[in-house]
Amino acid sequence: MEKQSLPKKPRPLGESQFLRCAELILPWLNAPELAAVSLTSKALTFVSRSITLRRSLDAARSLESLPVPFLNAVDSKRYADFAYTPFQIPATSPPMRQRWGGGASDAPVSQFEMNVVGESMYGCECERCEEGYCQCLSLAAGAEIANECGSGCGCGSDCPNRVTQKGVLVRLKIVRDEKKGWCLCSDQLIKKGQFICEYAGELLTTAEARRRQTVYDKLRSTQQSFSSALLVIREHLPSGQACLRINIDATSIGNVARFINHSCDGGNLSTVLLRSSGALLPRLCFFAARDIVAGEELCFSYGDVRLTPGKSAENKLNCSCGSSCCFGTLPCENT
Numbered sequence: 001m002e003k004q005s006l007p008k009k010p011r012p013l014g015e016s017q018f019l020r021c022a023e024l025i026l027p028w029l030n031a032p033e034l035a036a037v038s039l040t041s042k043a044l045t046f047v048s049r050s051i052t053l054r055r056s057l058d059a060a061r062s063l064e065s066l067p068v069p070f071l072n073a074v075d076s077k078r079y080a081d082f083a084y085t086p087f088q089i090p091a092t093s094p095p096m097r098q099r100w101g102g103g104a105s106d107a108p109v110s111q112f113e114m115n116v117v118g119e120s121m122y123g124c125e126c127e128r129c130e131e132g133y134c135q136c137l138s139l140a141a142g143a144e145i146a147n148e149c150g151s152g153c154g155c156g157s158d159c160p161n162r163v164t165q166k167g168v169l170v171r172l173k174i175v176r177d178e179k180k181g182w183c184l185c186s187d188q189l190i191k192k193g194q195f196i197c198e199y200a201g202e203l204l205t206t207a208e209a210r211r212r213q214t215v216y217d218k219l220r221s222t223q224q225s226f227s228s229a230l231l232v233i234r235e236h237l238p239s240g241q242a243c244l245r246i247n248i249d250a251t252s253i254g255n256v257a258r259f260i261n262h263s264c265d266g267g268n269l270s271t272v273l274l275r276s277s278g279a280l281l282p283r284l285c286f287f288a289a290r291d292i293v294a295g296e297e298l299c300f301s302y303g304d305v306r307l308t309p310g311k312s313a314e315n316k317l318n319c320s321c322g323s324s325c326c327f328g329t330l331p332c333e334n335t
């Protein structure tokens with residue numbers, strides 16, 4: 001009689017293979033999933049702890065030139081859970097999963113460029129820009145709206161008129177505060193006028209921004225620690241008749257700018273709406289409004305609370321900016 005070979009029993013994973021699998025899979029989990037998995041065995045507790053430590057060491061998960069650590073001396077939160085993008089991206093639904101805390105092999109976020117193919121819409125036709133001579137710089141000095149070279153120009157990425165296109169180049173840290181939650185702080189001397197970061201996140205239609213704002217307001221009324229980062233920018237066109245509106249949501253997908261808090265005195269950052277040639281939409285960029293010393297919190301004004309009275313009392317948030325002209329309430333997002 002012919003001897004039939006029995007199907008082989010799968011061999012149980014050895015401990016080192018099990019740990020290697022865990023190191024591959026766990027960096028894809030969000031904070032609550034990671035916490036749940038870490039309770040299931042000693043080995044998974046160990047892997048989760050090292051992932052949590054790596055996450056707390058770099059909010060930017062190697063997508064910026066410098067790491068941006070979380071520092072918390074007030075409660076047990078080690079990091080804020082969100083996906084990182086250094087640039088504006090189209091609205092993403094369902095929310096994106098991103099590998100984080102898995103060491104050097106963390107996958108880069110998929111990037112979408114919002115460029116107009118072919119013709120340049122704004123900026124110059126320059127082949128090569130010299131600092132101070134490029135016509136794209138004409139609006140830059142101290143203006144609220146400025147132009148930069150971009151993919152519509154003939155110059156390359158080393159052009160001196162692309163200061164905001166290389167991501168974050170100053171040392172930053174994210175520090176926990178009892179009242180304000182996470183705060184973006186400088187970790188070096190930043191000179192007046194230096195570029196800090198752009199406000200990156202998902203670009204939303206106005207209808208989607210309004211829908212999400214309602215969801216965020218509800219979440220905030222039930223979870224005290226919930227904070228959203230939906231910014232509405234209105235650019236009045238020269239005619240004065242119309243207004244370009246840009247909605248950027250950095251709540252689930254964003255960059256370091258999602259940690260910048262409000263200050264009633266205007267803070268130490270100036271905001272510039274920056275157009276690059278070839279790009280469809282302008283970007284909101286933050287520059288140092290004055291010299292900023294290491295350890296100082298970076299803040300700007302979210303708006304004038306006297307001009308945005310819209311929300312019901314329970315949706316109003318107390319302001320803890322600490323400035324001498326504090327109005328006591330945060331300006332609300334008028335979406």
Ligand SMILES: C[S@@+](CC[C@H](N)C(=O)[O-])C[C@H]1O[C@@H](n2cnc3c(N)ncnc32)[C@H](O)[C@@H]1O
Nearest residue numbers: 180181182227229258259260261262319320321
């Ligand atoms: C864009 S987020 C800033 C980062 C936020 N602190 C965090 O922990 O993620 C905006 C939220 O931060 C908090 N916040 C910002 N400025 C504040 C201030 N001056 N006082 C109190 N809370 C503030 C509010 O919860 C607000 O909805």
